[in-house]
Amino acid sequence: MKTWDSLPVIWNGLHNRNLSPEEADVVVMGLPFDRATSFRQGAAEAPDRIRLISGHISSITEDGKSLAGIKVLDIGDLEPGRLSQEKYFSAIENKAAELFKKNFPTFIGGDHSLSIPLIKAAYNVYGKKLGVIHLDAHLDLCEELDGNRLSHGCTHRRTTEGNGLNLNNICFAGIRSFEQQELEFIEGQQANVIKASEMSRLGMDKTADMIKTKLQHCEVFYLTLDIDFLDPATAPGTGTPKPGGFTSRELFTLLKRLSDLKFIGMDVVEVSPPLDQNDITSFAAQRTITEAWGYFL
Numbered sequence: 001m002k003t004w005d006s007l008p009v010i011w012n013g014l015h016n017r018n019l020s021p022e023e024a025d026v027v028v029m030g031l032p033f034d035r036a037t038s039f040r041q042g043a044a045e046a047p048d049r050i051r052l053i054s055g056h057i058s059s060i061t062e063d064g065k066s067l068a069g070i071k072v073l074d075i076g077d078l079e080p081g082r083l084s085q086e087k088y089f090s091a092i093e094n095k096a097a098e099l100f101k102k103n104f105p106t107f108i109g110g111d112h113s114l115s116i117p118l119i120k121a122a123y124n125v126y127g128k129k130l131g132v133i134h135l136d137a138h139l140d141l142c143e144e145l146d147g148n149r150l151s152h153g154c155t156h157r158r159t160t161e162g163n164g165l166n167l168n169n170i171c172f173a174g175i176r177s178f179e180q181q182e183l184e185f186i187e188g189q190q191a192n193v194i195k196a197s198e199m200s201r202l203g204m205d206k207t208a209d210m211i212k213t214k215l216q217h218c219e220v221f222y223l224t225l226d227i228d229f230l231d232p233a234t235a236p237g238t239g240t241p242k243p244g245g246f247t248s249r250e251l252f253t254l255l256k257r258l259s260d261l262k263f264i265g266m267d268v269v270e271v272s273p274p275l276d277q278n279d280i281t282s283f284a285a286q287r288t289i290t291e292a293w294g295y296f297l
């Protein structure tokens with residue numbers, strides 16, 4: 001575990017290393033892993049980059065709500081080292097399950113394959129009442145990609161297999177990219193897919209209402225945000241950008257309208273600092289985390 005205890009300010013001073021996970025409202029954990037990407041890497045550098053930025057940005061939301069009362073503990077990074085992806089993911093699943101029982105964990109990837117162990121951990125703790133809101137340009141429903149069944153394009157094939165999460169407990173929003181195998185998989189299944197084109201027509205408030213309706217059988221919610229939900233103009237620093245996405249303005253409006261749901265944790269993945277321009281994508285990710293804490297806690 002690499003920790004940031006030696007650094008003076010992260011999360012704009014909210015981070016208090018003397019807290020225990022039980023005392024904290026939020027525990028931040030970085031997952032610097034990008035070996036399951038299908039194209040361009042660099043997401044392993046995101047946890048450090050986003051933390052660095054977080055030290056310089058006020059912890060007051062865009063609506064003027066101060067987060068000063070929120071107790072944040074950043075426990076550093078769970079690093080893959082030389083572990084196989086399978087062994088690393090089982091370590092993540094164990095650690096995440098511990099956190100879900102105690103606070104609102106906020107995970108920073110890394111690529112989107114990391115949500116496999118994170119969502120499995122959430123499901124182990126919350127079971128069938130768990131709903132997952134997947135904001136992404138892609139479905140991530142491939143059986144395998146480039147020969148890897150734990151690819152970042154396979155996330156929800158893995159979270160929903162066996163005795164896992166029901167596909168119907170996931171709402172996929174922002175979607176504007178499909179693989180042939182994904183189309184074949186969802187055909188005839190109850191998949192909650194809200195396409196980017198439809199969202200653009202509806203607006204974010206109505207989109208949020210649609211997400212709530214589709215997941216109305218769920219009681220607690222996990223947010224997984226692939227930064228490529230945003231348009232490449234807003235968030236260029238990501239491995240597989242897809243035109244036709246959203247602005248950060250639209251994302252915050254969507255999150256605000258979802259804020260009456262009971263969220264139990266979140267991840268932000270696929271931010272790739274080496275592919276970024278002027279840190280625009282890391283800034284967007286950092287800001288989204290601040291806004292989400294303001295809305296969800």
Ligand SMILES: [Mn+2]
Pocket residue numbers: 112136138140152226270
């Ligand atoms: Mn994704």
